[in-house]
Amino acid sequence: MTSSLFEQIFKIVCCIPAGQVATYGQVARLAGVPRGARTVGWALRAMPEDSDVPWQRVINAQGSLSLDPHGNAIQRALLEAEGVVFGPEGRVDLRLYGWAGLEPAEREQILSSEP
DNA sequence: CGTATGACGAGCC
DNA sequence: AGGCTCGCCATAC
Numbered sequence: 001m002t003s004s005l006f007e008q009i010f011k012i013v014c015c016i017p018a019g020q021v022a023t024y025g026q027v028a029r030l031a032g033v034p035r036g037a038r039t040v041g042w043a044l045r046a047m048p049e050d051s052d053v054p055w056q057r058v059i060n061a062q063g064s065l066s067l068d069p070h071g072n073a074i075q076r077a078l079l080e081a082e083g084v085v086f087g088p089e090g091r092v093d094l095r096l097y098g099w100a101g102l103e104p105a106e107r108e109q110i111l112s113s114e115p
Numbered sequence: 116c117g118t119a120t121g122a123c124g125a126g127c128c
Numbered sequence: 129a130g131g132c133t134c135g136c137c138a139t140a141c
Contacts, residue, residue: 024123035136037123045122066122
């Protein structure tokens, strides 16, 4: 396909439930690249905004948004529309909204669905 | 093929 | 706490 890793990241992100968020590192880990946080950023960056991928649910490990002020505002609006509440510092409490993650079996199924 | 780039992360000062 | 540096991984040139 397009790119194995690209597709995997695509699928992983699509698995994040509305109203919850995951970190770049977490997505990278689920995609099979433990230290590929930056790669996830690259992949999402390459995705068209009108994609079906809920890219707004991917934030950094600090619970804050890493985009430029413009995209940052859009992402925040999208998340708030899903019920995610931002703290006074403009950060999301990962303890409350952080994605619990996929079950090992589910993860394996996704990763193997496209060699 | 070597260098540069980036929506990150963890460590150090 | 805040800011800076280095490491990591996959493309682009």
